Amino acid sequence: MSTSKYAVVDLETTGHSPSKGDRIIQIAIVFIENNQIIDTYMRYVHPQRTIPPFIHQLTSIGDEDVAEAPPFEEIAEEVADMLAGCVFVAHNTDFDVSFLQKELVRCGVSKWQGKKIDTVELAKILYPTLPGYRLQDIAEALNIPLHQAHRADDDAKATAEFFLKALAKIHDLPKETLGRLHERSFAMKSDLSTLFYEGLRSVQSKETAKEYSLFRGIPYRKEQEMAPCPTELPTFPSSDETKEQFLQKINAKYHVRRGQAELMDLTWQAFVEKKQVAVEIPTGVGKTMGYLIPSIIQASATKKPIVISTYTNHLVDMLAEEVQNLGKALQMNIPTTVVKGMANYISFGKFEELLRFNDEVYDDSITIMQVLVWLTETTTGDLDEVNVSGGGQLFIDRIRKRSMKLKRDERVVDFYSRTLERCRNSMLLLTNHAMLMNDKERHTPLFQSVGGLVIDEAHQLYQAAIRTQEQVFSFTNWKYVMSQLNSFSNGQLLFDIQEILTRFHFNHRHSTEKLQSSYDAFMLAFDESMLILANTKMEQENRRTTRSVKPLKKRLLQHESFRVVLRKLNEFLHAAENYTRPVQQHANELTLDEQAALNEWLYWLDEMKIKAGDWVELFLEDTESHMTIWMERDSRSLPGSLQIKKSPIHAASVVRSFIDQFEGQAGIVWTSGTLTAGQDERFVLDQMGVPETVPIYVFDAPSDFYAGANTFIVEDMPDIQQVSDDEYIAAVADALIQTAVAIDGRVFALFLSHDMLKKTYEEIVDSESLQDEYTLIAQGVSSGSRHKLLKTFKQSEKAILFGTTSFWEGVDVPSDELSAVVVVRLPFTSPEEPLFKARSAALQAEQKNAFTHLGLPEAILRFRQGFGRLIRSSDEQGFFIILDRRIDTKSYGKSFLNALPQSHVKKVSLESLVNEIENCYTDL
Numbered sequence: 001m002s003t004s005k006y007a008v009v010d011l012e013t014t015g016h017s018p019s020k021g022d023r024i025i026q027i028a029i030v031f032i033e034n035n036q037i038i039d040t041y042m043r044y045v046h047p048q049r050t051i052p053p054f055i056h057q058l059t060s061i062g063d064e065d066v067a068e069a070p071p072f073e074e075i076a077e078e079v080a081d082m083l084a085g086c087v088f089v090a091h092n093t094d095f096d097v098s099f100l101q102k103e104l105v106r107c108g109v110s111k112w113q114g115k116k117i118d119t120v121e122l123a124k125i126l127y128p129t130l131p132g133y134r135l136q137d138i139a140e141a142l143n144i145p146l147h148q149a150h151r152a153d154d155d156a157k158a159t160a161e162f163f164l165k166a167l168a169k170i171h172d173l174p175k176e177t178l179g180r181l182h183e184r185s186f187a188m189k190s191d192l193s194t195l196f197y198e199g200l201r202s203v204q205s206k207e208t209a210k211e212y213s214l215f216r217g218i219p220y221r222k223e224q225e226m227a228p229c230p231t232e233l234p235t236f237p238s239s240d241e242t243k244e245q246f247l248q249k250i251n252a253k254y255h256v257r258r259g260q261a262e263l264m265d266l267t268w269q270a271f272v273e274k275k276q277v278a279v280e281i282p283t284g285v286g287k288t289m290g291y292l293i294p295s296i297i298q299a300s301a302t303k304k305p306i307v308i309s310t311y312t313n314h315l316v317d318m319l320a321e322e323v324q325n326l327g328k329a330l331q332m333n334i335p336t337t338v339v340k341g342m343a344n345y346i347s348f349g350k351f352e353e354l355l356r357f358n359d360e361v362y363d364d365s366i367t368i369m370q371v372l373v374w375l376t377e378t379t380t381g382d383l384d385e386v387n388v389s390g391g392g393q394l395f396i397d398r399i400r401k402r403s404m405k406l407k408r409d410e411r412v413v414d415f416y417s418r419t420l421e422r423c424r425n426s427m428l429l430l431t432n433h434a435m436l437m438n439d440k441e442r443h444t445p446l447f448q449s450v451g452g453l454v455i456d457e458a459h460q461l462y463q464a465a466i467r468t469q470e471q472v473f474s475f476t477n478w479k480y481v482m483s484q485l486n487s488f489s490n491g492q493l494l495f496d497i498q499e500i501l502t503r504f505h506f507n508h509r510h511s512t513e514k515l516q517s518s519y520d521a522f523m524l525a526f527d528e529s530m531l532i533l534a535n536t537k538m539e540q541e542n543r544r545t546t547r548s549v550k551p552l553k554k555r556l557l558q559h560e561s562f563r564v565v566l567r568k569l570n571e572f573l574h575a576a577e578n579y580t581r582p583v584q585q586h587a588n589e590l591t592l593d594e595q596a597a598l599n600e601w602l603y604w605l606d607e608m609k610i611k612a613g614d615w616v617e618l619f620l621e622d623t624e625s626h627m628t629i630w631m632e633r634d635s636r637s638l639p640g641s642l643q644i645k646k647s648p649i650h651a652a653s654v655v656r657s658f659i660d661q662f663e664g665q666a667g668i669v670w671t672s673g674t675l676t677a678g679q680d681e682r683f684v685l686d687q688m689g690v691p692e693t694v695p696i697y698v699f700d701a702p703s704d705f706y707a708g709a710n711t712f713i714v715e716d717m718p719d720i721q722q723v724s725d726d727e728y729i730a731a732v733a734d735a736l737i738q739t740a741v742a743i744d745g746r747v748f749a750l751f752l753s754h755d756m757l758k759k760t761y762e763e764i765v766d767s768e769s770l771q772d773e774y775t776l777i778a779q780g781v782s783s784g785s786r787h788k789l790l791k792t793f794k795q796s797e798k799a800i801l802f803g804t805t806s807f808w809e810g811v812d813v814p815s816d817e818l819s820a821v822v823v824v825r826l827p828f829t830s831p832e833e834p835l836f837k838a839r840s841a842a843l844q845a846e847q848k849n850a851f852t853h854l855g856l857p858e859a860i861l862r863f864r865q866g867f868g869r870l871i872r873s874s875d876e877q878g879f880f881i882i883l884d885r886r887i888d889t890k891s892y893g894k895s896f897l898n899a900l901p902q903s904h905v906k907k908v909s910l911e912s913l914v915n916e917i918e919n920c921y922t923d924l
Contacts, residue, residue, distance in 0.1 A: 533633075
């Protein structure tokens with residue numbers, strides 16, 4: 001039990017800067033002692049200035065609330081007295097402590113002195129799998145009441161409740177984990193060491209709980225036995241009546257829908273007859289349940305697993321949740337294994353070795369603490385579960401599993417091996433497209449002896465297949481790997497190796513000089529080759545943007561400098577191997593710390609050998625006719641932004657070589673909400689080389705599903721091909737501002753170009769038209785991953801999300817009241833995009849029109865996906881707004897509109913659009 005007294009503080013203020021006149025408008029303090037809340041304090045504070053509209057909206061605290069309140073000068077001494085002797089706790093102490101200290105000094109009161117606890121830092125360590133660490137995110141995930149965020153009283157109470165949960169969790173952790181957390185807690189920004197010390201002291205005499213095992217002194221959760229497959233399952237519900245009965249076992253509100261029933265029948269038929277079938281089925285029809293039900297019945301009948309593949313790991317995890325919910329609803333166990341690539345799993349041995357180094361930066365230390373706690377909870381070892389900072393991701397990358405070579409004590413704790421073993425006893429194997437396409441490259445393929453295969457989001461399999469064959473050179477990645485073997489600083493790897501050589505009395509002066517000179521020669525050659533690439537003139541370079549893309553010609557790749565780099569790299573690798581050879585001869589005499597240092601050296605040496613192989617394939621081998629190679633760079637950061645990519649032009653052969661093995665052995669179901677591109681029904685299937693004999697079935701949404709969708713073409717936008725980018729961007733910004741104000745909610749703006757997105761975002765920010773009310777979230781500008789940006793968007797009452805290609809599909813746009821998807825440009829791929837250009841040239845060589853057979857169907861497919869972001873259920877209403885007038889003025893425009901589900905399409909001016917939205921809003 002903690003003996004300290006804690007003061008959990010939250011402030012609401014008029015802004016972030018007391019020196020510029022910002023003041024406190026509300027202060028709340030919750031006092032905790034003996035692990036319980038003993039008192040609370042809350043006061044409104046008169047800021048002696050008007051509360052800004054943005055703060056009023058954020059906090060719901062207005063001038064009338066503080067009208068009778070005292071200024072902070074009158075309560076400053078009272079607040080200081082209450083805080084005296086307390087540990088200061090806040091959600092982001094940097095803000096609350098700093099602001100309060102400045103206000104106390106301004107009022108002539110002594111600064112508060114003492115320890116502080118930041119609950120953001122604490123939450124990251126103790127709850128490493130939370131999706132976010134805002135107070136709202138934590139409260140939602142841990143079922144903590146938070147009646148109104150950004151009110152000091154509610155926020156302080158929620159923070160206090162979280163703090164009590166955190167204290168309890170600390171005391172439940174294994175003592176070995178607490179010991180390691182305490183060791184590293186001194187590197188934290190707040191005084192967490194006191195919490196871990198008290199926790200460690202309270203559990204010191206306890207035995208490690210039986211649910212944990214130890215690996216080299218590190219606790220981890222024991223493997224849970226997989227429950228057996230159910231012995232009896234219902235037969236396949238062949239009639240609509242039995243389907244209805246089956247669905248109502250899952251949820252009494254479910255009713256069988258035509259498309260869903262057809263998908264169930266087609267999936268079952270494909271499995272039983274071991275044939276292929278393709279099914280396009282729209283959102284809202286119950287696609288996932290449509291293939292899951294026949295899958296579990298088939299798996300039970302054949303005693304072979306069904307493989308279900310979808311596009312991303314995030315979608316795989318969502319699918320796993322659906323299977324879990326299905327099992328609960330049916331009151332049956334559905335043994336399921338999520339299978340991801342080897343590098344998604346932790347290498348326990350590598351993690352333990354890295355704990356022996358003491359040269360950590362803050363991001364490394366907090367990430368290590370997160371992983372230590374996560375290991376006491378995870379049953380999968382999947383590193384995707386851990387929510388780390390951008391800097392922490394570098395450490396995570398170092399502990400990824402890279403090899404199947406395991407030491408004896410690692411075999412028991414290897415999560416990836418566990419996963420492969422679990423596959424043998426599973427009914428369902430859930431994976432991603434990349435993992436599926438790489439299966440044939442494995443020593444022992446996973447997905448061969450199966451009862452069937454479902455490929456969901458099938459339109460994305462082509463891109464996944466391309467990426468499995470793609471090679472990428474990144475200047476920054478090369479520099480990072482190279483630097484690991486060449487730092488003589490105290491605590492760095494090379495310094496540690498020298499210390500070992502010295503301990504064994506090896507005279508390493510000559511070998512060190514040779515190592516350094518070979519490294520310097522390699523670096524000189526490498527940098528010269530990068531200058532050649534950086535100074536290469538880009539053909540048709542777009543001077544309106546700093547980013548450029550260029551196909552690499554054979555003449556450039558034949559430059560002698562690339563051969564010199566390989567020669568110098570091999571000389572360095574030879575010197576680096578020789579450098580540690582004397583140490584390796586005494587491997588049995590090394591301490592554990594020395595062994596860790598040697599293993600780390602050998603790891604990075606192997607990484608450099610892999611780089612050497614990549615260099616040969618990218619720069620020194622002739623590019624085959626079915627491949628294309630290009631360079632990407634940004635003139636603002638050369639050579640740092642340099643990337644070279646080599647990719648197959650087509651992926652059909654990759655897909656075919658995988659699916660051909662199932663011929664006559666298992667059925668395959670290809671399904672997606674967008675499997676056809678308008679009138680070109682077989683565009684996606686043809687790209688993947690799916691035989692013409694495979695039938696495709698297209699099902700429409702229920703007749704009233706899109707009743708709430710309204711499609712508008714804004715006819716007074718400037719012609720994108722007749723005006724400058726700046727003029728078009730200004731018009732787009734104005735349209736987004738007016739749409740957002742009319743909707744009074746959320747707007748999803750879809751761009752093709754990062755450059756246009758950024759400039760439009762900046763135009764709106766500079767206009768200050770929405771600054772007091774709207775959250776502006778821009779991909780590539782706002783910090784955070786795609787999923788984090790989307791979560792922020794969903795949690796904001798009024799927001800604009802600016803997204804590019806990856807946001808055109810796979811995300812749900814919330815529409816609690818009204819929502820809008822705005823298409824800034826028709827989603828044609830740039831003719832200068834290297835892979836598109838190569839594919840176009842291949843079509844032209846076959847006497848085919850590249851626009852008709854590639855450009856247009858690809859754009860229509862993406863357009864349909866954009867529309868699909870708008871309406872996700874039949875009770876939603878929203879606006880699909882098209883700013884690109886070419887949809888009305890070009891002959892191909894009708895192909896886009898005809899590809900959409902039935903919805904009301906109107907051509908309107910921007911002014912009329914605003915009126916239409918407002919009228920619709922009024923009618924609700």
